[in-house]
Amino acid sequence: MSRVDERGDEVRFDGRVVVVTGGGRGLGREYALLLAARGAQVVVNDVGTGTDGHGTSPAPARAVVEEIRAAGGQAHADGHDVASADGARALTATALERWGRLDALVNNAGISILRPLAELTDDECRRVLDTHAGGTLNMLRAVWPHMAAAGYGRIVNTCSDALFGDTGLSAYAAGKGAVLGLTTSAAAEGAAYGIKVNAVVPVAATRMSLEAVRDDERTTALLTDLFPARHVAPVVALLAHEGAPCTGRLLHAAGRRTARIFLGATEGVVWPEDPTPETVRAGFPRICATETFRTPGSVSESMGFSLARLGAGSAGPPALDLTTPAARE
Template identity: 45%
Template sequence: MTQANESITSDSQLRFDGRVAIVTGAGRGIGRDHALLLASRGAAVMVNDLGGGAFGGGASREPAEQVVAEIRDAGGTASLNFADVSSEAATSELVAQTFKEFGRVDIVVNNAGIGRFQPFDSMSLEEFELMLKVHTVGTFLVTRAAWPHMVEQGFGRIIMTSSNGMVGLPHLSHYSAAKAGVYGFMKSLSIEGSRHGINVNALWPNATTPLSTTMNAETEAIPPELSVIDPASTPTDLDGSPHHISPVVAWLAHESCEVTGEVFHAGYGGVTRVFMAQGPCFASSDLTIEAVADHWADINREQPFTAAPSTLVAARDLQLAIATQLK
């Protein structure tokens, strides 16, 4: 269960002894590795997985049961839950079961998700709403159920799964919208959680998983003219195993990690911080359509940029830049 490439000795390992984690979508792929790593470092893990298909629908107890068995066989502590994260009643029961069996909830890793390519011109409302229901509403429901316990104990670590898909991918507008919603939810909740000792962050994971494999098989249906990159420019010899992502999640879940309100892009053995920024400001006391057009190149410059960690900070920085220019 412990990853083979770990070289840190047990005396210096970052441990989770006494901590309790809920990992949704933990029966397969990335979620499975999250659960195994946290358990291998001492956390008691509630392994949640409906066991449905990549596109939603269906259910199977087997994936979650296998992960729990693997954790227990390695000497770890785990229990299983088959809640549908898009159900309010089921997510409340998920957290209640965790609290009943382990006495607390310290860590929530919102990982459950589905995906399917669908051109916008043939996308139904039902298909759009399903993505929001699983990714965005599901993340909200699990987090909301765990939140009061974290507030009461003055500690919590919440990791949400967004996606680089939120910045645009053809035939995935419903998925992109759902993942962008997760991003905005995380940013706002991180501010609210700061006074309670609750850190909230998000992940953009890249890995070869059952979901990504199923979705990638559908990319052949995307017209070449909609591709924004040359496939030949992408390395093909990197290891896309999910275990390259889980150490980032585990660090964000650790009590010694003080980071909150951030997004990290991880996969293939690398990790980078992702942040939203605003470029240089053009200001005029008499802003007209023509002035915007004439200064369009200035408005679109990317350097120097200012990070926009929150709505209030971004608005303040814009106002400061305007005031400076108009003096």
Template identity: 40%
Template sequence: MSLDFSGRVAIVTGAGGGLGREHALALSKRGAKVVVNDLGGARDGSGGSASAAQAVVDEIIAAGGEAIANSASVTDFAAVQAMVQDAMDKWGRVDILINNAGILRDKSFGKMELEDFRLVVEVHLMGSVNCCKAVWPIMVEQNYGRIMMTTSSSGLYGNFGQSNYSAAKLGLVGLMQTLSIEGAKHDIRVNSLAPTAATRMTNGLYPEAMLNAIQASDVVPAMLVLAAQDAPNRTILCAGAGSFEAAHISLTQGVYLGRGESVDEELMARLQEVKDSNEQKIPENGMAQGHQEIMAAMAAHRD
């Protein structure tokens, strides 16, 4: 697998610090030209400044790379389109999109204001949608694209006080699932990364000793693999502290119960059997669930 990004153009959102900065620096080090995007706001999304993105661009240029800064909010589709056009005007293509921008507004669901829920979903999920939409026709035209969503263990498995963040992060996996199918014929490969890293977003969530063990740079190899020419498609990689795993949304073999007045009681009685993961599989697409259920019904009627 080649991890040479010479000649490639990458857009990295939320790249003014933390994981995004590490992603941008790593892509540049391996030859990519990079658009460093960052609104420059606080962790909760308030405020904004172009200085964060420019500082990373300065680092890249000082190291001999090529980069431009952009301070657009990913929630503003027109501004995102302008950012993509800037990349096209300067370099003539966009090969890689790293959707990394995000904010946190943590609070238990019962105490959370709906506006805080909406804004987190708007930045993480709709921000990634906006960026994907802006680069999609370019990637289709050039028959090449690599898109990475930044999901989270909170989205995959839940986390107290993060209902808004969790919903947005799992939404990104759903977006990945469909875009990876629709983009395949154009060699647009879409994947997700669930990172565990010490960044501004995790301050106060872990003890100091644990934070020292989960450096943002430890996550970068997974990003490089997911953005590479030989990248997989429709893969969820988890990374942190030097370990790498894959997460899957799987389907159990299940149980055919048919129809009838007592199906609800039987389902309750056999629920553990339905949940049995011994013969679970990873469906190729959303139709696979229905296909499995129809096949089970047809087999039962033949018996």
């Protein structure tokens, strides 16, 4: 990725303070290094746990901070656990006390417990959901008053391809599904305060991803060669920047490929009379047809379309058919 964007302006963070959770290793480390290299004052937060959430160590966060400082950047290590509301508030306070402001938040902290649904323990479910859903929500709640008061904020959450589903991903996918909902809802709420909230869906060779495929040499080699974590960092940096071009979006960052992931709604079927299970069955192919679809930007927009289709209101702006070449440009 070029250091200069299409307008000729370098994407820099001079004078900005950014918190990166889970910043001690893998993706978080790459985010922290790039943000600091572009001028940000970075709070590197990491509890230092194993991929399953057990154990703690201050070493990963400190190592990244030392690396940033050795390169001439500014950084501070933090070990609070964002899975607790108190930990999230303490991390936020650390940034404010250290540098007097908090401009951007990258919610990256996560753990991975991949196990068939029937084999998950109560404790495993709790740890996964507390870290992903709880950690993201806790940090949103902690930073929100400060960003709203400043009239500015950038938040980058972390989702996953697990949203598409696969065996053994139930708890993890549930946590990431919650992050999706938090992203779109916070984006809508943040619009009035100058706060943009987006999410990245990364594919990268990290401790968690490599551990999941450790018995598959071919997949391990592909991940390592094609999906280095450093390729995700530029996407996150843009979303954390004052010039972030969107809010409420999910950007897929997979190696040198960047794309948008979105929820779509088909045109569906309006029944001429009260539907029955049999009429729903008969109309199922048309219900599911994706030749045309909409991507509602809010609950009210989605409801407005349904009302209009039923003859009870206006659908607002015309549907954008993203299946046409012109719409994709």
